Each structure stands twice: as structure tokens, then as C-alpha cells.
Amino acid sequence: MESTVKKITAKYGSDPSQIIAMLQDLQSAKRYLPEEDLRELAEALAIPLTRVYRIATFFKAFSLEPKGEHIINVCMGTACHVRGAERILNELERQLGISRGETTADQKFSLETVNCLGACALGPVVVVDQEYHGDMTPGQVDKLMENYR
Amino acid sequence: MKRIQSAQELEAYRQECLAVRDPQRTVITICAGTGCLAHGCSNVVDAIRQELEKQGLDQVEVKATGCHGFCEQGPLVVVHPQGVFYHKVKVEDVPDIIARTVQKGEVIESLLYALPTTKEKISLEKDVPFYKLQKRIIFGSNGLIDPTSIDDYLAIGGYQALAKALTGMSPDAVLEEVKKSGLRGRGGGGFPTGRKWESTRNVDSEVKYVICNADEGDPGAYMDRSLLEGNPHAVIEGMLLGAYAVGATDGYVYVRHEYPLAVTNLTMAIDAAREMGLLGENILGSSFSFDIKISRGGGAFVCGESSALIASIEGQVGEPRAKHIHMAESGLWGKPTVLNNVETWANVPVIIDKGAEWYRSIGTEGSPGTKIFSLVGKVNNTGLVEVPMGITLREIIFDIGGGIPGGRKFKAVQTGGPSGGCIPEEHLDLQVDFDELGKVGSMMGSGGMIVMDDRTCMVDVAKYFLNFLKGESCGKCTTCREGILRMYEILDKITRGEGELSDLDLLEKLAVVVQEGSMCGLGKTAPNPVLSTLRYFRDEYLAHINDKKCPAGVCKELIHFEIDPDACTGCHKCARVCPVGAAHGEKKEPHEIDQDKCIKCGMCYDACKFDAVKII
Numbered sequence: 001m002e003s004t005v006k007k008i009t010a011k012y013g014s015d016p017s018q019i020i021a022m023l024q025d026l027q028s029a030k031r032y033l034p035e036e037d038l039r040e041l042a043e044a045l046a047i048p049l050t051r052v053y054r055i056a057t058f059f060k061a062f063s064l065e066p067k068g069e070h071i072i073n074v075c076m077g078t079a080c081h082v083r084g085a086e087r088i089l090n091e092l093e094r095q096l097g098i099s100r101g102e103t104t105a106d107q108k109f110s111l112e113t114v115n116c117l118g119a120c121a122l123g124p125v126v127v128v129d130q131e132y133h134g135d136m137t138p139g140q141v142d143k144l145m146e147n148y149r
Numbered sequence: 150m151k152r153i154q155s156a157q158e159l160e161a162y163r164q165e166c167l168a169v170r171d172p173q174r175t176v177i178t179i180c181a182g183t184g185c186l187a188h189g190c191s192n193v194v195d196a197i198r199q200e201l202e203k204q205g206l207d208q209v210e211v212k213a214t215g216c217h218g219f220c221e222q223g224p225l226v227v228v229h230p231q232g233v234f235y236h237k238v239k240v241e242d243v244p245d246i247i248a249r250t251v252q253k254g255e256v257i258e259s260l261l262y263a264l265p266t267t268k269e270k271i272s273l274e275k276d277v278p279f280y281k282l283q284k285r286i287i288f289g290s291n292g293l294i295d296p297t298s299i300d301d302y303l304a305i306g307g308y309q310a311l312a313k314a315l316t317g318m319s320p321d322a323v324l325e326e327v328k329k330s331g332l333r334g335r336g337g338g339g340f341p342t343g344r345k346w347e348s349t350r351n352v353d354s355e356v357k358y359v360i361c362n363a364d365e366g367d368p369g370a371y372m373d374r375s376l377l378e379g380n381p382h383a384v385i386e387g388m389l390l391g392a393y394a395v396g397a398t399d400g401y402v403y404v405r406h407e408y409p410l411a412v413t414n415l416t417m418a419i420d421a422a423r424e425m426g427l428l429g430e431n432i433l434g435s436s437f438s439f440d441i442k443i444s445r446g447g448g449a450f451v452c453g454e455s456s457a458l459i460a461s462i463e464g465q466v467g468e469p470r471a472k473h474i475h476m477a478e479s480g481l482w483g484k485p486t487v488l489n490n491v492e493t494w495a496n497v498p499v500i501i502d503k504g505a506e507w508y509r510s511i512g513t514e515g516s517p518g519t520k521i522f523s524l525v526g527k528v529n530n531t532g533l534v535e536v537p538m539g540i541t542l543r544e545i546i547f548d549i550g551g552g553i554p555g556g557r558k559f560k561a562v563q564t565g566g567p568s569g570g571c572i573p574e575e576h577l578d579l580q581v582d583f584d585e586l587g588k589v590g591s592m593m594g595s596g597g598m599i600v601m602d603d604r605t606c607m608v609d610v611a612k613y614f615l616n617f618l619k620g621e622s623c624g625k626c627t628t629c630r631e632g633i634l635r636m637y638e639i640l641d642k643i644t645r646g647e648g649e650l651s652d653l654d655l656l657e658k659l660a661v662v663v664q665e666g667s668m669c670g671l672g673k674t675a676p677n678p679v680l681s682t683l684r685y686f687r688d689e690y691l692a693h694i695n696d697k698k699c700p701a702g703v704c705k706e707l708i709h710f711e712i713d714p715d716a717c718t719g720c721h722k723c724a725r726v727c728p729v730g731a732a733h734g735e736k737k738e739p740h741e742i743d744q745d746k747c748i749k750c751g752m753c754y755d756a757c758k759f760d761a762v763k764i765i
């Protein structure tokens with residue numbers, strides 16, 4: 001079977017200037033950037049592996065670690081911050097027993113933060129697996145998590 | 150779809166689009182922007198379609214539009230031609246809307262929006278004060294069109310400005326018009342757009358680029374997202390006009406990683422425009438050729454900066470470069486390049502269509518036109534508002550925004566994002582434009598307007614921005630990388646009650662170093678949130694330092710929760726919500742909080758209906 005990396009490089013005509021788009025596709029296909037795929041990509045594009053890694057570590061869209069089954073994203077933008085985003089994040093951290101940026105040991109949840117999702121009028125906003133939940137309060141965290149446990 | 154070969158053909162096709170859009174027919178528009186999607190509008194759209202079928206009304210058109218701006222009240226439904234406006238619509242409401250409003254023209258009282266102050270109900274969209282007090286020359290179209298339909302855009306006069314330019318105006322005439330309009334960049338700096346174009350126009354080169362900056366990094370602003378999602382053709386038309394004026398052949402739209410719907414809608418719009426011959430070779434039968442590609446960002450605030458953005462499109466790490474080489478001469482791939490913000494581009498078709506003179510009649514002498522603000526935070530009517538430049542902060546926050554929720558006291562409004570500042574009550578009558586905001590130590594920025602009340606701690610806000618910036622600094626300049634970190638550490642210390650008076654001097658000294666020693670705008674403006682809060686809210690810093698108190702009740706280390714036994718009814722609610730069993734007591738008896746157990750989550754405070762929980 002054709003590898004994911006082969007499919008992606010073919011889509012962009014192996015043009016190294018399209019590397020960010022390729023890494024984005026790889027990230028969405030595998031939910032992180034596995035080392036062997038990055039090696040294969042560097043080889044396919046005939047560029048140094050260090051360049052691939054520099055880009056993969058510079059941009060926040062990329063992760064070098066596997067992510068949990070459900071991704072919880074808490075908006076920490078200004079609009080959400082002044083309406084208490086920090087308190088919601090703290091409650092999620094407490095319930096999941098992990099800190100921001102971490103994944104639970106059972107690989108079920110990753111807890112991430114983002115600097116604005118462009119839904120500021122609904123703040124504080126929490127997004128679980130692309131689904132938006134607005135006007136959150138720490139008290140609602142429990143109910144929200146129930147849907148995914 | 151066949152390619153359109155001339156302005157006449159475009160006009161004929163527009164008439165066809167209009168012919169099937171009788172203004173008297175019934176159309177139900179429902180906002181399907183990100184905010185309303187979050188409120189569950191897709192189920193409402195489905196329900197409307199099903200109900201129309203059930204009631205045998207297949208002639209009624211349903212239009213899913215982009216953001217109308219009033220996101221907090223979503224899902225929004227408007228029944229045309231009357232313009233009946235319903236807010237917070239649920240699936241259960243749909244059968245009634247179809248049977249009564251669509252079939253019989255009745256208005257359903259319970260779905261109407263009521264003024265927060267007088268509780269007066271408003272039936273028609275045009276009478277809602279939130280909209281009525283705005284001037285929506287750019288953003289207003291969002292509510293009228295399906296962003297995935299180029300025909301809808303044509304029906305409201307879309308690509309008319311392009312046809313006008315290609316048939317009757319030389320590139321220089323287009324440039325002149327934009328220069329005369331006085332349009333200034335909406336992405337932050339407010340640089341005159343016409344002058345920027347002229348520098349690129351004057352460079353001789355076979356290949357030139359125009360770029361649309363849709364990186365929208367200011368956390369708390371989302372007008373660029375809403376424009377791109379809700380009216381992508383307006384941005385495309387603006388770029389076409391800019392490309393024609395400067396002689397560019399190719400365009401890029403650099404879209405933020407977090408905005409997948411914007412990418413989807415823009416991709417669809419570009420494909421439709423290309424199919425119709427509005428992008429590509431020999432547009433409308435002229436000698437002008439131009440096409441647009443999309444480049445997705447990787448999630449880094451600094452990539453909104455021009456040279457970092459270009460590096461990122463080229464497939465490199467998004468680090469800013471020194472500005473001794475001008476983009477007008479050597480930008481993307483070393484070619485002359487014009488970079489403008491989404492909203493700037495969306496202004497261009499309006500200027501060409503209606504003329505510079507008309508445009509200048511709106512706004513102020515130094516800042517003509519309108520600006521879209523993201524009015525968010527502690528304000529009743531949150532959402533996107535488009536207002537003429539020169540309007541006062543008070544009008545925006547109190548007349549359009551409906552004031553502060555819960556009858557609390559206004560404290561400050563933050564504008565300009567991480568580069569901006571906090572403006573206190575004494576400046577509420579300031580007439581908002583590029584120059585006036587600068588005079589009070591803030592800036593326009595991309596148009597974020599975050600309202601803060603007496604429960605917002607200004608030291609915490611300053612710390613918040615530095616925390617954001619320390620995470621976003623690319624690390625190239627020591628002053629930015631280390632200076633912001635040091636300033637953050639000092640603020641963190643102050644919010645923990647460990648600050649000293651001398652820290653304030655140190656902050657001010659560091660601010661100068663960071664401003665002067667950093668290469669790009671991120672570092673140069675990073676101290677602004679600290680400086681503006683120090684300028685206007687020094688008392689709050691002093692309370693943290695001298696009294697070890699957070700007057701707003703935000704900084705965790707300096708507050709604790711207590712129950713007022715006289716106010717407590719013993720309803721036991723706090724004990725039920727407390728996640729750690731700190732709030733406790735017998736039913737019908739005054740409750741107490743065990744301070745050793747309490748994690749200061751504030752849930753008891755939120756839950757108590759009798760204001761018995763106090764933040765001390």
C-alpha cells in the first residue's frame with residue numbers, strides 16, 4: 001500500500017515550499033507527526049531532516065507526540081480570559097489529573113489551549129473534537145466531560 | 150457554468166440572477182457562522198428544511214449565511230421579505246415559525262429579541278438597536294448572501310467594481326481612487342493603502358504578488374474570520390482590483406490554522422470565480438490575468454508580521470527579517486509584493502464602486518470609512534460591530550453594546566490586542582480612529598475591543614498579555630525573548646503578593662529596553678499593555694504590592710472565599726457544587742468554607758443565589 005507520506009508528497013508535486021501544507025495533512029491524517037514519517041518526508045523532498053524538524057517544532061499546529069482520542073481545546077484568548085477561561089482550564093486539569101499540554105495516561109484525552117478560536121462573543125469557549133461549547137462555567141465542566149467518558 | 154467574456158455578459162448574467170430573486174418572495178435566512186454553529190444552528194437549518202417540506206412550502210428559499218455579528222444571540226433566523234428577526238432559535242421553535250410567520254405573516258412574541266434595559270420587544274431586524282446604530286457598508290452583506298453562492302454575490306452587485314475598473318479605468322485610475330479615498334490598513338498599523346500600492350506599482354517587474362493577511366492573531370478579534378467565511382468574494386474582488394492597480398499576476402491568501410471553515414468557503418469561492426472567468430487568464434475579455442492560491446498558517450502569532458508571513462508561504466520557519474529591504478521591491482520569492490489585511494481588501498470594491506468622495510464622507514478626515522470591531526468581554530451585546538470612524542467609545546460600548554452586564558461598573562476597554570493598551574473611563578468620549586487611540590497610549594490594532602468591568606484585574610490583564618507574547622516571541626532578539634520573560638516574571642510575582650515598589654521602576658526600564666532593542670513589531674510593542682495599565686491603574690498595582698490585595702478579586706493567591714452568615718439561607722447549593730467538599734453546613738443553617746480544603750475555584754460564588762459567598 002502507498003504510504004501516507006507518498007500520497008501527500010504526490011498531492012503537492014514534491015514541492016519543498018509546500019512543506020507546511022504537507023505537514024498539516026500528515027498531522028490531520030495521523031493526529032501527530034511520527035518520526036519515521038518525517039524521515040520519509042525529508043528524503044522524498046530531498047531536504048535535510050533538520051529543516052523538517054525546525055518547521056515541525058516552530059508551528060503550534062504540529063505535535064511530535066501522539067494525541068489522545070479526544071482533544072479538548074480551551075480558548076485562552078483575551079475575550080475568554082476576562083470571562084474566566086483560567087478557572088475552566090483549572091477545573092479540567094483537576095478532573096483529568098493532567099496539566100495543559102498533556103495527554104491522560106489511558107490516551108483518552110489531550111488537554112490543549114489555544115489563543116482565540118474566533119468565537120469570542122461566546123466566551124469562555126471550550127472545543128472538544130471540533131465541537132464548540134460556549135458560555136462555559138467551571139460548574140459545567142463535569143456535565144461536558146460526561147459525554148466523552 | 151460558461152466563462153464570462155466581457156462586462157456586458159457579466160451584467161446580463163447578473164440580471165438572470167436577479168430575475169430569480171424576486172425581492173418579495175419568502176426567504177428564511179439563518180446565520181451559519183462559527184458563533185451560531187456553536188449555538189447549534191445546523192440542526193435548526195435541517196429542521197427548517199424538513200418542516201417546509203412537511204408543510205408543502207418548497208418554494209420558500211432557505212439561506213444559510215455567514216456571521217451577522219450578533220453572535221451571542223444566535224442561532225439567528227430572519228424571515229424575509231418582512232425582516233422578522235428571531236434570536237436564540239431552537240429546533241422546537243421551527244414548526245411554529247413556518248406555520249405562523251412564514252404561512253400567515255404572524256410574529257411570534259416569545260422568539261423576539263428584547264432590549265436588555267427596557268425589555269421592549271423588537272420585531273424587525275432593522276429596528277434592533279445593535280444593528281441600527283452601526284454603519285455596515287462592508288459587513289452588512291454577510292446577512293444577505295450564501296457565501297458558497299457566487300450568484301448571491303452577483304445579485305447584490307458583486308464584481309461590479311471589477312467590471313467598472315476593467316472597462317473604464319486604467320490601473321493608475323484605480324490606484325488614484327484608492328489613494329484619494331484615504332483608506333488605511335485595517336490590519337494594525339493603519340498605513341495608507343494607496344501609498345503602499347504605489348510603491349509596488351512603481352517597481353518594474355514581470356511578476357508581482359498581492360497577499361491577503363488572514364492570520365488574525367489578535368486573541369479576541371474575529372472580524373477577518375467572519376468576512377472570509379461570510380463574504381469571500383468581496384475579498385477576492387478587492388485583491389483583483391489591487392492586482393490590476395499594481396500589475397500583479399498572482400495572489401495568496403494566508404489563512405490562520407484555526408479557521409478551517411474560512412478555508413472551505415474561500416476555496417469554493419475561488420473555484421467558482423475561476424470557473425466563471427473572474428480569475429485566471431484574460432479576465433472579462435481584458436488583457437488582465439490574475440489567480441489566487443491559499444496558504445494555510447501553522448499556528449504562530451508572529452506569522453502575521455509581514456516578513457514572517459512571507460517566509461511561511463515560502464515554506465520556511467516564520468521568523469521576521471530585518472526591514473532594510475522593502476517588500477514593495479523584494480517580497481515573496483524576492484518579487485515586488487503588496488500585503489494587506491482581509492478587511493482592507495474588502496473595502497476596495499466599495500471604494501471603486503461608489504467612489505472615493507462618497508467613501509470619504511464616512512469617518513474622520515484622517516481615518517475615512519468604517520471599522521469592524523470585535524466587541525467582547527464584559528458587555529451585554531457581544532459581537533462584531535461596524536461603525537464609522539470617529540464614533541465615541543461610549544457609543545460603541547453603551548449604545549450599541551448595551552453596557553455592562555449585571556449592572557456592574559465599567560473599568561476599561563482594551564484595544565489593539567497584545568500591542569495595544571487599556572483605556573479607562575475618563576476617555577470614554579474619545580472619538581475612535583487610528584490617531585486618537587494612539588494619543589491615549591493604545592492603538593487601533595485589528596479591532597479587538599475587550600470590555601472590562603470592576604471584576605477584571607488590570608495587573609492580571611497585563612500579565613496575561615505578556616504570557617501570550619512570551620509564548621509567541623520567535624526568540625531571534627534577546628531583548629524580546631528575555632525581556633518579555635523578565636517582565637512576565639515580575640508581574641507574576643506581583644500577582645502572587647510578592648512584589649516590591651521597586652518592581653514598578655524596573656518594569657518601566659525593561660519596557661524601554663524591549664521596545665528599543667527588538668526587531669519586529671511584536672517586541673517593539675510588547676510592553677504597551679504593561680505601560681498603559683501602569684499609567685491608568687497604578688493604584689491596582691500598589692494594592693497588590695503594598696496591601697497584598699487584589700481589588701478585583703481575581704489573583705488567587707491574594708483572595709479567599711467566605712460565607713456571610715447573615716446572608717446565607719442554608720440552601721446547601723454551594724456544598725453541592727463544591728468539587729472538594731470545602732463548602733459545608735447543615736441545611737437551613739449558615740454554611741462555612743474550610744479554607745484548608747478550598748481550591749478557590751469560585752463555583753460556590755457562581756452558584757449562590759443569595760450573594761452570600763464573598764470574595765475577600
Ligand SMILES: Cc1cc2nc3c(=O)[nH]c(=O)nc-3n(C[C@H](O)[C@H](O)[C@H](O)COP(=O)(O)O)c2cc1C
Nearest residue numbers: 334335336362364365366453454455489490493670
Ligand atoms: C507580530 C505581528 C503580528 C501581526 N499580525 C497581523 C494579523 O494577524 N493580521 C494582519 O492583517 N496584520 C497583522 N500584522 C500587521 C502586518 O504586518 C501588516 O502590517 C498588515 O497585514 C498590512 O496590511 P494592512 O496595511 O492592510 O493593515 C501583524 C504585525 C506584527 C508585527
Ligand code: SF4
Nearest residue numbers: 623625626629669672
Ligand atoms: S521582536 Fe521578538 S518576535 Fe520579533 S523578531 Fe525579535 S524575537 Fe522575534
Ligand code: SF4
Nearest residue numbers: 717718720721723757
Ligand atoms: S449557596 Fe449561598 S445561601 Fe446557599 S448555603 Fe451556600 S452560601 Fe448559603
Ligand code: SF4
Nearest residue numbers: 727747748750751753
Ligand atoms: S471556591 Fe471552590 S473549592 Fe472553595 S469552597 Fe467554593 S466551590 Fe469549594
Ligand code: FES
Nearest residue numbers: 075077080117120
Ligand atoms: S478569545 Fe476565546 S474565542 Fe476568541
Ligand code: FES
Nearest residue numbers: 182184185216220
Ligand atoms: S455567527 Fe451567527 S451572528 Fe455571528
